[in-house]
Amino acid sequence: MLLLALGLYGALRWYLYDEMNQTLRKGLESVQHHAECSAVYSASGWNGVVQLDDAAISPDLYVQWIDVTNGTRVQSANVKTTLLPYSIRSLNQEKEGYFHLDTVDGTSFYIYSKPLWRSGSLVAVLQIARDAELISGLLTITRRVLFALITIITALAFCACWMASGEALKPLRELISAMRTARRNGKANIALRYNGPRDEIRTLYELTAGLMDRLEGAAGKLARASSGQKRLIADASHELRTPLTSIRGNSELLRKMWTSLSGQPERPLEAETWTLSLEALDDITEQTGKMSALVSDMLSLARADADTGAQENRQVIPLKPIVDRVDMQFQYGCSQVEWRTFGLDTLESVYVLGHSDDLQQLLTILVKNGFQFTAEGWVQLSAERTEDEIVISVQDTGIGMDAEQQAQLFEPFYRADASRGITAGSGLGLALAKRIAEAHQGELYCSSFPGAGSVFTFRMPICVTTRKKRGRQECASPISNYKEL
Numbered sequence: 433m434l435l436l437a438l439g440l441y442g443a444l445r446w447y448l449y450d451e452m453n454q455t456l457r458k459g460l461e462s463v464q465h466h467a468e469c470s471a472v473y474s475a476s477g478w479n480g481v482v483q484l485d486d487a488a489i490s491p492d493l494y495v496q497w498i499d500v501t502n503g504t505r506v507q508s509a510n511v512k513t514t515l516l517p518y519s520i521r522s523l524n525q526e527k528e529g530y531f532h533l534d535t536v537d538g539t540s541f542y543i544y545s546k547p548l549w550r551s552g553s554l555v556a557v558l559q560i561a562r563d564a565e566l567i568s569g570l571l572t573i574t575r576r577v578l579f580a581l582i583t584i585i586t587a588l589a590f591c592a593c594w595m596a597s598g599e600a601l602k603p604l605r606e607l608i609s610a611m612r613t614a615r616r617n618g619k620a621n622i623a624l625r626y627n628g629p630r631d632e633i634r635t636l637y638e639l640t641a642g643l644m645d646r647l648e649g650a651a652g653k654l655a656r657a658s659s660g661q662k663r664l665i666a667d668a669s670h671e672l673r674t675p676l677t678s679i680r681g682n683s684e685l686l687r688k689m690w691t692s693l694s695g696q697p698e699r700p701l702e703a704e705t706w707t708l709s710l711e712a713l714d715d716i717t718e719q720t721g722k723m724s725a726l727v728s729d730m731l732s733l734a735r736a737d738a739d740t741g742a743q744e745n746r747q748v749i750p751l752k753p754i755v756d757r758v759d760m761q762f763q764y765g766c767s768q769v770e771w772r773t774f775g776l777d778t779l780e781s782v783y784v785l786g787h788s789d790d791l792q793q794l795l796t797i798l799v800k801n802g803f804q805f806t807a808e809g810w811v812q813l814s815a816e817r818t819e820d821e822i823v824i825s826v827q828d829t830g831i832g833m834d835a836e837q838q839a840q841l842f843e844p845f846y847r848a849d850a851s852r853g854i855t856a857g858s859g860l861g862l863a864l865a866k867r868i869a870e871a872h873q874g875e876l877y878c879s880s881f882p883g884a885g886s887v888f889t890f891r892m893p894i895c896v897t898t899r900k901k902r903g904r905q906e907c908a909s910p911i912s913n914y915k916e917l
Contacts, residue, residue: 433585437578444574448567449542453531456544459493460560494541494561500554516559518545523554533564540564603633607640614644672726675719682712726860748895749788751822752779758795759813762803769803770810778817785895786872794868794876797861798826798888806830809885821893829885838878842866 489495489508496516497506505515517534522545529546542564548556603626610624624644626637686709755776762771784791795813802811809829816823833841842862869876872892880886 433582437582441571441574441578445571448570449531452542452562452564452567453544456493456531456542456560456562459490459495459562460544460546460558463489463495463560464558492562496559496561498557498559500556516541516543516545516561518543518557518559520554523547523557533568540568542567600633603628603637607637611640672723675723675726678719679716682716686712746785746787748783748785751782751784751791752776754788754792755779755795755813755815755824757792758799761796762799762811762813768808769806772810772812774812774814776813776815779815779822782817782822783895784822784872784892786892790868791872794865794890795824795826797865798890801861801888802826802828802830802886806885817894821891824890824892825887826890827885827887832882832884832886833878833880834882838880841878842876 489510491510493508494511494516495508496511498518499505500520516536519532522530522532527547527549529544531542531544533540533542535541540563541561543559543561545557545559547554548558607624624637624641626634628634689709759773759776799811799813806828807830811826811828814825814827816825842865866876869890869892874890874892876888876890878886878888
C-alpha cells in the first residue's frame with residue numbers, strides 16, 4: 433500500500449508539473465515572439481532592452497524582465513509590484529533556464545527563469561510564472577487522503593490478519609491443549625481430530641496422532657511388562673516355595689537323625705534310619721533338579737523377552753536339519769504314545785533367518801508338551817510349505833483344553849487346572865516358545881478341545897537370498913519375489 437501510494441502521488445505530481453512546464457514554455461515562446469528583446473552595449477557594458485506586449489500575454493501568466501547589470505525591471509500588467517525571485521547560481525548551472533516553485537507574498541508560484549547571455553556574461557533574465565496554489569492544494573489533499581487510506585487499510589488488514597491467524601492457529605492451540613491434558617493425566621491416548629484441508633497442520637496432526645499412538649503402545653507394553661514381571665516374581669516365589677520347603681524339611685530330618693547318632697559312635701545304623709536318609713537325600717536331589725530346571729527356564733524366558741537371542745547375530749540357516757534333530761530326539765521317547773511325522777520332506781532347501789538352538793528349543797517344547805499331556809494315542813510333527821512361509825504343527829490326542837484355558841495358555845507359570853498336580857512342569861515352556869516365535873517374526877497359536885487333543889501351529893517367514901549387513905546376514909528377499917526356487 434505504501435509503494436502504491438507513493439507511485440500514485442509521484443505520477444500525479446509529475447503529470448501536473450509536466451503540464452505546467454509545457455504551459456510555461458509555450459507562454460515564454462509567445463512572449464518572446466511578440467516582445468522586442470535586445471541587448472545594447474554601453475560604457476557600463478551590455479544592457480538588456482525589452483518591450484512587452486500585454487495583449488499577447490495570457491491573464492493567468494505573469495511575465496517579468498530583469499536587467500541584471502542595472503537592475504531595471506519590466507513586468508506584465510498583472511504582476512503589479514510583485515517581484516518574482518530567481519537564483520544567479522541556478523542560472524549559471526542551467527544555461528537554458530530552470531523551473532522552480534517559490535512563494536511570493538504568501539502565494540505559491542511556479543516560475544520558469546530563462547537567462548540572456550552575451551559574450552559569456554549574464555545580461556538579463558526573462559521569467560514567466562503561473563499561480564501554483566491549485567496544484568499545491570491538490571497535492572496536499574492527495575497526500576492527506578492517501579495517508580488516511582493507508583492508515584485505515586493497514587488497520588483493517590491488521591485486524592483481518594489477526595482474526596485469520598487466530599482462526600488458523602486454533603487447531604494448534606487445540607493440539608497444545610490436548611498435549612497438556614495428556615501430560616497432566618499421564619496418558620497418551622488422546623483424541624486428535626482435524627477436519628480442515630490437507631495442509632501442513634493436518635500433516636502435523638497425523639504425525640502427532642501416530643506418535644501418541646506409539647507412545648501409548650509403548651506405555652501399554654511397559655505396563656504389561658511391569659505387570660508381567662510382578663506376576664512372574666509372584667509365580668516364581670510360589671513355584672520355588674514347594675521345593676525349598678521340601679529341601680528344608682529333609683535337611684532338618686537328616687540333621688536330627690544324624691545328630692542323635694553323633695554321641696553314640698558305636699551304635700549300629702538301623703535299617704529304618706538308613707532308608708529314611710536315602711529317601712530324604714533322593715527328595716533333596718529331585719527338588720534341587722526341579723529348582724535348577726525352573727531357574728534355567730526363567731533365565732531363558734528373560735532372554736527371550738529382551739530379544740537378545742533372536743535379534744542379535746541372526747543367520748540364514750537351513751530348517752530341515754533342525755526338525756530332523758527334534759524327530760530323532762523323540763523317535764524312542766514313549767512306548768505308550770506313538771510318534772508320527774508328516775510332510776517333513778517339504779523342508780528341503782528351506783532357509784530361515786534366526787538361531788538354530790532357539791528354534792530347536794521351541795519345537796522341543798511343543799513336542800514335550802504333547803507327550804506330557806497325552807497318556808495314550810499319538811503325537812505328530814508335520815510341516816507344510818506355502819508361498820512365502822513355513823508352517824510346522826505339533827498335534828496330539830491328549831486331554832485337550834477349553835477356550836478359557838487356551839486364553840491363558842502362553843502366560844508364564846500357567847498350567848491348566850486339569851493338569852495341576854498330575855503332570856510335572858513349571859508352566860514356563862509354552863511362554864518361552866511364544867517369545868521365541870515372536871522374536872523370529874513368527875506366530876504361535878493353539879487349537880484345542882477338551883478330550884480331543886491339541887494342535888500347536890508355528891508359522892515363520894522363509895528366506896531364500898542373503899546379504900551381509902553390518903557384519904551379519906539378513907534376509908534380502910522373501911520367497912514371494914521369485915518365480916522358481
